[in-house]
Amino acid sequence: MNREAFSPRLILLGRGLAFGLLALVPLVVHQEYYLHILSLAFVFGVAALGMQLLLGYAGLLSIGQAAFLGIGAYTSALLTKAGWPFVLAFVASGVLSGILSLVLVPITRLRGIYLAVATLGFTIIVHLIFTNEEWLTGGTLGIMNITALNVGTSKVAGELTLYYTCLLVLLAVFLAFHRIVDSRFGRALQAIMLDEDAARASGVNVTMLKSQCFVLAALVTGFAGSLYAHHAQYLNPNDFTFWKSIEILIMVSVGGIGSLAGAIVGAFVGVILPEALRAIDQWRMVIYGALLVVFMGFGARGLAGLFAALVRRMLPSPVAAPNLERASVRS
Amino acid sequence: MSVVLDIAEITRQFGGLFAVDSVSTKIDAGEVRGVIGPNGAGKTTLLNLISGHLQPSAGRIAFEGRDVTGLRADKLAGMGIRRTFQNIRLFGDMTVLHNVLVGLHATTKAGICAALFRTPGQRREEQSMEHAALDALDRVGLRSYAYAPAASLAYGHRRLLEIARAIVAKPRVLLLDEPAAGLNPSEAVALVDLIRRINADGLTVVIVEHHMDVIMKACSRVMVLNYGKHLAEGPPAQIQADPQVIEAYLGRGGIAERIMDADREAATQHA
Numbered sequence: 001m002n003r004e005a006f007s008p009r010l011i012l013l014g015r016g017l018a019f020g021l022l023a024l025v026p027l028v029v030h031q032e033y034y035l036h037i038l039s040l041a042f043v044f045g046v047a048a049l050g051m052q053l054l055l056g057y058a059g060l061l062s063i064g065q066a067a068f069l070g071i072g073a074y075t076s077a078l079l080t081k082a083g084w085p086f087v088l089a090f091v092a093s094g095v096l097s098g099i100l101s102l103v104l105v106p107i108t109r110l111r112g113i114y115l116a117v118a119t120l121g122f123t124i125i126v127h128l129i130f131t132n133e134e135w136l137t138g139g140t141l142g143i144m145n146i147t148a149l150n151v152g153t154s155k156v157a158g159e160l161t162l163y164y165t166c167l168l169v170l171l172a173v174f175l176a177f178h179r180i181v182d183s184r185f186g187r188a189l190q191a192i193m194l195d196e197d198a199a200r201a202s203g204v205n206v207t208m209l210k211s212q213c214f215v216l217a218a219l220v221t222g223f224a225g226s227l228y229a230h231h232a233q234y235l236n237p238n239d240f241t242f243w244k245s246i247e248i249l250i251m252v253s254v255g256g257i258g259s260l261a262g263a264i265v266g267a268f269v270g271v272i273l274p275e276a277l278r279a280i281d282q283w284r285m286v287i288y289g290a291l292l293v294v295f296m297g298f299g300a301r302g303l304a305g306l307f308a309a310l311v312r313r314m315l316p317s318p319v320a321a322p323n324l325e326r327a328s329v330r331s
Numbered sequence: 332m333s334v335v336l337d338i339a340e341i342t343r344q345f346g347g348l349f350a351v352d353s354v355s356t357k358i359d360a361g362e363v364r365g366v367i368g369p370n371g372a373g374k375t376t377l378l379n380l381i382s383g384h385l386q387p388s389a390g391r392i393a394f395e396g397r398d399v400t401g402l403r404a405d406k407l408a409g410m411g412i413r414r415t416f417q418n419i420r421l422f423g424d425m426t427v428l429h430n431v432l433v434g435l436h437a438t439t440k441a442g443i444c445a446a447l448f449r450t451p452g453q454r455r456e457e458q459s460m461e462h463a464a465l466d467a468l469d470r471v472g473l474r475s476y477a478y479a480p481a482a483s484l485a486y487g488h489r490r491l492l493e494i495a496r497a498i499v500a501k502p503r504v505l506l507l508d509e510p511a512a513g514l515n516p517s518e519a520v521a522l523v524d525l526i527r528r529i530n531a532d533g534l535t536v537v538i539v540e541h542h543m544d545v546i547m548k549a550c551s552r553v554m555v556l557n558y559g560k561h562l563a564e565g566p567p568a569q570i571q572a573d574p575q576v577i578e579a580y581l582g583r584g585g586i587a588e589r590i591m592d593a594d595r596e597a598a599t600q601h602a
Contacts, residue, residue: 179449182446184432184436184439184441184456187425187436190429191436197420199433201404201413202405202413202436202497203434205405205406216443
């Protein structure tokens, strides 16, 4: 796979540099708007990582991630309104989202399109609950004036608090997933994705592992939801329709299925590109859609795959040579 | 000798078809059991029933004296019944080493939290897993390919990798579904040698195979299935001469004997 194509040290350096640059951005960029957009990209980076674990490592196509994002968002909004400190509400959002995902454990045995449709159903139901349970969620009016994250008093301090909180969560989830996929658990997930029967014959409890993966993805998506609530400071049930699930799926696909770093890059594209195209208003979605088609034309490996191919071409012998054979492998 | 697998009147129906029809046999510890029969005789179905990939419609299977009928494949794999597949099934995108590491899943235990915090126990386990996996690759002669993607291996090597993945956890029983299919004669000879070495370590082996010379050279006992039924069983030489078996394979008539003779000749040439 792509992530094995370079020396580990080089990868580490690149990633450290990328996160370091992101941490320095607020020193250079002072417009709150830009920081706000980047923070949102971090939030969706977390959600995309959850989706990547499902799709890229276990082969589980879920259209239910919007529901978990929503559950996390509403939980965090309601708890902070009830006086909970953000940190506790944040943890509770992930935990509740993970617990509620247990409802779906019986359907994780479904494969491919069947799982996608079943999780789509879940998203529809959760959206209906957000819309109709007015006593809890405020119904179609949503929830307004959600507590802002702010360690200071000024609006700028608030923006910075949000920015660094989101970046920190993204970094933590990225590192955590990086370790998790490179382990007995991660290998078993990949085995399930590549050949379920062979995984079973090798002693992998397929249903159990799929369920664990599903709960883990719901947990971090719940975390992302919590950040989302405090980022937007306003929740509307229509933020959590199945379209949001599709958006997250697009991020992972554009970034490159099977690459954790790719999921984050995909989230950046998915959040920033529509914003950047805002200037040309009615052509915005047309161009966005067309770009998606072009991106996918690069193949299932997405931007991560494209990047890997570029670097491989630029770096001659020592790094690239032993991997030429690997690069040519298709399965 | 102690019985490892006690198969009692096992039956599997697909709709109205009896793929395996009330088959009984006892497989002793240390045996290399060949299962032969014409296409559609139910050999692979029998293997799937033993490995838990299919559930029997009737009958019982006991493994080392314990009733294991109806247990899931992963459970049985954990207990020590491992298998390979007729149409080689590897994790193509993973490295050769990682393929074998997955074979250790049931006998190891580090979970998500251990992976997250890289506990000392987890690191020790990873190390011993890698050690065992490289050993298994050594056994089949694929150690130098450890870090190549499994999909890049040549056909014969893929068969060997599948065997390495199946034996890495030191199982009690190894089920091989047509391990020699697609191998050239010298690869087939090496396979027989490998099966003998694995067997010498105390592993009971069950082989479904069409290559008669592999069956004759590797097996201590052969059973014949025909239309899902147990037709005959005995030492290889006796089975080869059994008129019932010859008829099942080749039908009645003079041509049958002639083809059998030609087969035998070819087998001696390979040897």
